[in-house]
Structures are given as C-alpha cells and as structure tokens.
Amino acid sequence: MQNSGAAAAPPQQQPQQQQQNQWPSILTSKPIFSTLFTLRDPKPNNKPTLLLYTFLAISLLSITFIFSLSTSSSSSSGPHSGPDPFLFPAHHAHNHRIIYDSNKANPPPPSIAYLISGSRADSARILRLLHATFHPLNQYLLHLDPSASHADRERVALTVQSNPIFKAAQNVHVMGKPDFAYQKGSSPVSLALHAASILIRLNLKWDWFVCLSADAYPLVTQDDLLHIMSFLPKEMNFVNHSSYIGWKESRRLRPIIVDPGLYLAEGTEMFYATQKRDLPSAFRVFTGSSFSILTRSFMEFCILGADNLPRLLLMYFANTPSSLSNYFPSVLCNSRQFNRTVINQNLLYAIYDDRHISDPRPLNSSDFDDMVRSGAAFARKLQPDDPVLDLIDEKLLGRSPGSVVPGGWCLGEPGNSTCLTWGDASILRPGSGSQRLEKAIVKLLSNGTFRSHQCV
Template sequence: MMVAHFILAHAYPDQLCRLVNRLSYSNTVFFVHVDLKSNIHDFELALANNPNVHFIQNRVDIQWATYSMVEATINGFKEIVTSGLNIDYVNLLSAQDYPIQSSKNFHTFLSDNPGKAFMHCLDVETEWTEAISRVKEYHFNHWNFPGKFKIQNLINFILPNRKMPEGLIPVGRSQWFTVTLKHIVFLVKRIESSPHIVKFFRYSWAPDELIFQTLLYNSSFKEDIVGNNLRYIDWSEGQKNPKLLTKVDFNSFMQSGKFFARKFTPNDEVLDMIDEAIK
C-alpha cells in the first residue's frame, strides 16, 4: 500500500517540514505544490534531506476561492499520475493540516478499505443549500479587472440562473479528500476532455470544493464514495475560514475518530500535545 500525500503550501516551510516528518512512513511519498507567489527555495531547503519529497513543477499563483486552486490541484494530480510510482491512494492536504492518528493506523485503514473515495459529497440542492448561488450565479472573482463585481451583479440580474453542464448533480463541501489513484486518473482525463465543464466552474465561487466531488459523484465511481473525508474541521465560528485549532480543542479532535485535523498555526503547543498523544 503506497500512499502519496499531496500537500498544497504557501507559507511556513518549517511547518511543512514538521508535517512531512510526522507523516513519513514506509511506502509513503510526498508531492508538494508551493504557491507561485512564494519562494520555493525556502521549502526546498527545509526538505532537502528527504528523498521522498517531489515538488510540483507546474506551479500556480493561487487566489482564494477562485479556479486557480483547481488548476494547482490538477497540475499536481497530473505529475502524480506521470511519476511512474506504484501509488494506491492520494491524500490531499494543506500544509496547515496535521495528523491526529499514527501513520500506521492510517495505512492500515486504507488497506482495509481498498478502492474507496473518502470525500464530502453533500447535495447542493438539498443538503448544502448555502452553496446554491455558487453554481447558479456568475462569479467573476477568478479574473482581475476594474468594476468586475458591478458587472457580475448586472449579469446575474439580467441573465437566468446558470445550469450545470450535462445535467450534473452538484455536490461537495470540503476540498480535502483521500481517493485512489484510479480516481485521480479519471478526474484528470475528465477535466482535460471537458472544456465546457472547466468554463462553467471558472465562473463558480470556490470551485475546488465542488468540481472534483461533482465529477466523481456523477460517474461510474459513485459507489466508491464514502461521505467522510477523514478530517476534523471546525466551522462553528461561522467564518469563511475554519477555526484555528488550539489546545482548547485538543480533546474534541483527538476523540473525533478522524485521521487529520485543520488548521493549525506554526509551532503552536497543541502540535506537541498531538505528537505526545500519538506516541
């Protein structure tokens, strides 16, 4: 069972190094996408002594809640597929995530659940209704030009609601997931062969929380999906970003049964608490 951890990073090379060291295990490799705005040399230096780390070459300048996050993720998927490594599972992480169980437990769990896709696939129309406007309205946040939001509002006022291409059922929630290599191969091919789908999601808000889940859900792989992305994420503060976890949250996430939690600030004492608990 080979696991590839695909990590999206934009800051804090030392925190990334700590994450990689904690996840290092037999038959484990790492693919790291460093935001194009960041100095990749700092990250390369931090991980220079780890031969199992591969940096994504085709980097993207990621802008929050835009299609650029999808582009960065797809670029990483492509390099994972063409790496020639005999990978079984791909685990998509942020550099501010951290494991809350041992790597041994995680690998055992995946070995016991072959062929499954662990991701959130809430139905937008019935379960995740706050996301309806993401797909039914036009969003111009992917582009940068004067007055774009005034034009966006005008277009949404004049034009009817957008319709999903090919009658796809939109699902999603969290952008972070764990799926097999065959799922990654499917997603890469599906997106490469579907410019109309790419065009649709370019005009969606935070499409990284929708596109991969929607494409897999509306495919022959639907039965592989387990509606649990194996991550503890606290949205209780009602903000656009999840709560930053601290020692106050320790018992809650350690007792959650999840394998990862997010997100953490660098060098927070709670990371030491996690390490000690896993030991």
C-alpha cells in the same frame, strides 16, 4: 529531491553505473580471445606457453563471472530490504542484514500520494507537515505558490535534498514551477489536477491522493493510516458531499468570477461579474468540503478525460467561487463509473460555526480531546507553532522535533536517529491511532448506508 522536471540520478547508483560501463572492455579484452584461439590449435613445442595462456584464460573468466554475480545481486536488491547501503556503508560492508518474517495474514499496505501546499512564510509549516506524514511507501509533492519568497522556496528544496532519509527514499519532490491557488477561486482545482498528473508520472504505485494545506496536520501515524486503509477496497473515495445547496446557491454557484490565478503571473484581487447565471440542468451540482481522499483511478479519470464529464464540469466551475469544494463531489456523483464508490466522510476534523461558515475556525489545545475522540485521520485549521501541534506530536504521533514519525521501518536507537537505520517498509506497527480510526470507519460502515445514496 526532485523537481517536476528532470531528476538527477541517486548517488548510490553511480558506482554501479561506472562498473557497468567497464563491461565492454572486460568482455572484449584481446588476451582472452587470442588465448581461446590458441587453445584450438596448440603447437607441440609451446607447452609452457600453452599452460600459461590456459591459466590466464581461466583466471580472467573467473573474475568476469564473479563481477557478473555481484552486479546482478546489487541491481536486484530492493531499496528497503535492510539498512540502506547509501546511508550506512559500514553496515553494508559488514553484512549486517536483518531477516523479517512479515505477517502473511495482513494484506500488503497501500501507498498514499500527498500534495502539501503552502503560501508566503509557510516553508517551516510544510516541512513540519512532511516530517509528520512521512513514510517510505508514500509519495510527496511539495508546493509553495508564487507569493512565497525565494528564500522560503530554497529552504524547502535544500532541506529535502540534505535530509538523509528523504534522499535515500527518493519519494519527496518539490514542484519547480509553482501555481497560484486562490482559495476562493477555481485555481485550487487546477493545482490539484496538476499535482496528481505529476505524481502519476513520477510513480504509478500509489492508491489514494490527498491534498494537505499548510494549516492541516495528521492525528494518526502513517502506520496507523496505512494499516486501516489496507483492509479497505481501493476504489473508495472519501468525500463529504450533499445535493442540498441552500445558501451556497447565491454565494458560490450563481455568481460569476474570474480567477486571476489562471492567467496572471502575479497575485491580484478576484474579479466578480455583475451578472449571475442559472443553475445547470445538464447535470446535478453537489457541494462538500475542499478536503477529500480520492483514488488514483478517479484522478486518472479526471486528468485523462476519456469521458467528457470531467472537462465539462471543469469549464463550468472555472468561473464559480470555491470550486474545489464543488468540483470533485460533482464529478463523482454525476459519473456512473464512480457514483457508487463515494463514502460521505472525508476523515477530517474541522469545526464550522456561525462565524466560520465557509472556512473552519482555528483549533487550539482546548480542542485536543475532541480531535482524539473523533477518530479522524487529519485536522485543520491549525495556527503556526500553536502548542496543540506539540501536543499532537507528543501524545498521538510520538514524533520528536526535527525528525519523522517512527514506524515499523525504523530500526535505530530511540531518539532522532530512530529512522536512520531502515527495515522493511511494508512492516507496519499500528498503535492506538489505528484503533480510533478503525472505530470511526466501522461506525461509518455499519449503518448500512455508507455508500452515498445521494449520488445514486
């Protein structure tokens, strides 16, 4: 477990560091050098002493050589090359190593960076969502906004720190200083950019960025998702978008608001100005969904700001209601660098109706069959502890309560201890979820118009 600040060194590396700290005393040991100098000019009347020094020198050099071999081999071994030595010292001591013959025909699996965020009383939902989406190749950043209690924040941190799987993988982080995120304001955009910058600083080896709120849940395993995504170009951005504004012009674009989450330490009501503004003419406004799957290169484009477009649009949408559903589609479609990388599908199952225009209606067990047939990778909006969550765990994910979803990297006995023995994290075992997702993406790509013509 790591906060956004300084991270503690993993426990399994401490013995190695202590061993490395002993090297100077071994290499500069006085008897070795005095022995070598004695050998250069031996006295004829000290043959027993010379033999003794020679024997000691050879012995010490042999020990030093053995230490160097053990140190280099331990430092070069990967964290997931077999049963984790920190979790299972007995397995490591008896040299229970497993040799894998990976399928060279399949491309290497990608990595996904997840932001899992929640609010008051969402600690249990965040932890359940973490277990349902966990994979050693991914990166995770957990966030509870300031409205959550100290007990909830402490529960999340202690659970991550005490879980042997999360502790060994070292890919689950908890944001130390939380951000306010008003869903109707622009602060969710600030949170997404802040989280992406933290994940980029922690690890650059991820390919897509996904923001999951506490009311979302996966419909496929991570092995299913990573398997399908490994065959897709890594420059694809999955974003629902449209240049047709319609009713959103009067409700989301022309009103002027002030989001208190950007400047106040405590939550207050949203401030609406009496004036309204015209639509911009310097760029086109696109609207879409607050959920999207974005590439790391695009997130770096928004954060680093080498082009002024992301900053320009950020300043415009800072005073616009529901900025998250407008900001990323507008940046993508107004950028010549990325407007040909947009897929008009976000792989999310959600239901909007006349009563739920701006926010999807809650899902329940009666929607389960439609969720499965949709081929979507995620779904929202799901209520806390709704029976449909247990149904998804049982029928789609194969997850037992309190455990992570088993994948190709899990080699233990069936049950809660399945993933306590590790294999190669790059070995994927996709199931029926990958077939549903593949069918949905093939249908999306086969119509010849999968790239957004609205952006171009």
